[in-house]
Amino acid sequence: MSYEYNLIMFLYTFIYSPFVIIIPIIFIPLIFILVFLFNRKRKNNFISSLYANYQGPNEFELHIHQELRKTFKHNEVFLNYMLGKGDKTTQIDHIVMTRKAIFVIESKDYKGNVFADIHSQNWSQKLEYVKSTPSQYTSYSKYGTPYRRHYLKKHIDVHKLYNPVLQNEGHIKAIKYHLSDINIPIVNMVVFSNRGNLVLKPYDNRDLFIIHETDLQYILKAYMDTRPNVISEKDLDYIESILICLNTNSEENAKNHVNRLSILKKFD
Secondary structure, eight states, X not given: OOHHHHHHHHHHHHHTSHHHHHHHXXXXXXXXXXXHHHHHHHHHHHHHHHXXXXXXXXXXXXXXXXXXXXXXXXXXXXXXXXXXXXXXXXXXXXXXXXXXXXXXXXXXXXXXXXXXXXXXXXXXXXXXXXXXXXXSSOEEOTTOOEEOOEEEEEEEEEEEEEOHHHHHHHHHHXXXXXXXXXXXXXXXXXXXXXXXXEEEOXXXXXXXXXXXXXXXXXXXXXXXXXXXXOSOHHHHHHHHHHHHHXXXXXXXXXXXXXXXXXXXXXXX
């Protein structure tokens, strides 16, 4: 038989073979599945890298929350509260509900000296530390080996910080927006950790407290002992229900909030 005949018979056998039908049925769906799994993994990796900064409440925020729980009941304290307004979110460290007032608390774990003025948009943080620095001159050992001496040098770094009082005022405005039908006093409180030294210009505002963590319990007790009850139990229950309904705190929303802030910092 000729070569052409053998080729024709081979092609005829291959075309009408059942494997020609079985192979596409098996492999085409398999290819689609592999492509789908690959794209989903790539999307998950992208989201994970995009929101890698989200870690929830930090250690100092949890510490302040525990201090608040010593004075107030569980249902009176919100931690890491996420309040939505349109397509934006406002993350609030702590909210405390009492019949005296609503406390909106921002906690800051800053080191060094923090120079603060409530009327300035930015505060400054001064960090001093000692760092080992190589000498610019080359020395030689008794064997003639060159080396450079190291000496300790004092370094000072100054960083700009956004005014946390103004930051917390934004939180308070967001709360008032959703509770506009109730006239309630809201206290702006900023709590600094003991790791830093706060250099604060004097201010006169009975509803603003800028304090260290060691003064938190004393300030809260003094406020609760000296101020009258201005919020009824009925209104307090209403405020609690509203805040619970508005709390959009979930890992997804928190990650979106962190991502939005990181994008804004690029243009700061």
